[in-house]
Amino acid sequence: xxxxxxxxxxxxxxxxxxxxxxxxxxxxxxxxxxxxxxxxxxxxxxxxxxxxxxxxxxxxxxxxxxxxxxxxxxxxxxxxxxxxxxxxxxxxxxxxxxxxxxxxxxxxxxxxxxxxxxxxxxxxxxxxxxxxxxxxxxxxxxxxxxxxxxxxxxxxxxxxxxxxxxxxxxxxxxxxxxxxxxxxxxxxxxxxxxxxxxxxxxxxxxxxxxxxxxxxxxxxxxxxxxxxxxxxxxxxxxxxxxxxxxxxxxxxxxxxxxxxxxxxxxxxxxxxxxxxxxxxxxxxxxxxxxxxxxxxxxxxx
Numbered sequence: 001x002x003x004x005x006x007x008x009x010x011x012x013x014x015x016x017x018x019x020x021x022x023x024x025x026x027x028x029x030x031x032x033x034x035x036x037x038x039x040x041x042x043x044x045x046x047x048x049x050x051x052x053x054x055x056x057x058x059x060x061x062x063x064x065x066x067x068x069x070x071x072x073x074x075x076x077x078x079x080x081x082x083x084x085x086x087x088x089x090x091x092x093x094x095x096x097x098x099x100x101x102x103x104x105x106x107x108x109x110x111x112x113x114x115x116x117x118x119x120x121x122x123x124x125x126x127x128x129x130x131x132x133x134x135x136x137x138x139x140x141x142x143x144x145x146x147x148x149x150x151x152x153x154x155x156x157x158x159x160x161x162x163x164x165x166x167x168x169x170x171x172x173x174x175x176x177x178x179x180x181x182x183x184x185x186x187x188x189x190x191x192x193x194x195x196x197x198x199x200x201x202x203x204x205x206x207x208x209x210x211x212x213x214x215x216x217x218x219x220x221x222x223x224x225x226x227x228x229x230x231x232x233x234x235x236x237x238x239x240x241x242x243x244x245x246x247x248x249x250x251x252x253x254x255x256x257x258x259x260x261x262x263x264x265x266x267x268x269x270x271x272x273x274x275x276x277x278x279x280x281x282x283x284x285x286x287x288x289x290x291x292x293x294x295x296x297x298x299x300x301x
Contacts, residue, residue: 018182021181052079058084156268255280
């Protein structure tokens with residue numbers, strides 16, 4: 001009986017121990033990063049400017065698991081067209097810090113507002129959000145529509161609540177949900193990204209880069225916190241506020257997206273009838289890097 005209890009305790013403790021033994025991101029690790037770093041109110045944020053100074057500014061916000069390198073192909077082409085592109089790593093990802101706390105809308109908006117102030121980004125810029133970055137961007141646009149020239153959303157989250165039995169346990173059950181996430185997510189993340197190895201990409205080595213995030217302490221807890229807080233929120237009020245403000249919105253969808261399904265397009269059409277939509281045939285959720293050319297064509301048009 002005692003040995004059975006010990007075995008159960010070991011099984012329960014192992015995922016937390018494995019997470020605690022992962023290395024922290026340090027200044028030495030950041031030496032190979034492209035771009036620069038800003039010490040903001042919640043921690044260090046990695047950011048990168050591309051494109052000519054004086055060009056129209058576009059700020060890019062990435063999604064749940066893939067840091068700012070997801071924008072590499074899109075940002076390079078926009079920069080080549082004269083756009084001044086600012087991309088950055090959300091807290092818990094890439095080269096940015098892993099601060100504790102609920103990763104909700106206020107958490108991410110504070111990081112974005114801090115970075116805009118630090119980099120002296122004025123009004124009239126374009127905000128581009130991908131997946132969860134679409135939720136963050138919509139929340140910012142609803143709160144500050146006068147600051148933006150336009151809002152561009154790529155496979156945006158926030159149209160539907162997270163569903164499924166596993167999701168309900170992970171999101172709603174303390175400790176056991178954490179244990180389940182630490183146990184299951186790394187394997188699922190590797191499996192999901194490995195499935196894209198044969199796809200074309202504008203980001204060389206993106207699968208290895210995505211899987212490399214699992215090496216660092218704080219990545220999986222950050223993903224869990226975002227699922228529990230940012231991605232558990234439906235943004236109907238925000239999108240209706242954006243529509244009422246008259247802010248131009250372009251939404252780009254992948255026809256074969258299983259993460260943010262194409263049926264969510266109808267939801268956004270209901271909330272914001274004036275939004276313009278582009279559907280890219282054959283594209284899944286990785287539309288930002290698997291179909292960068294089509295994304296850029298949609299943005300240019």
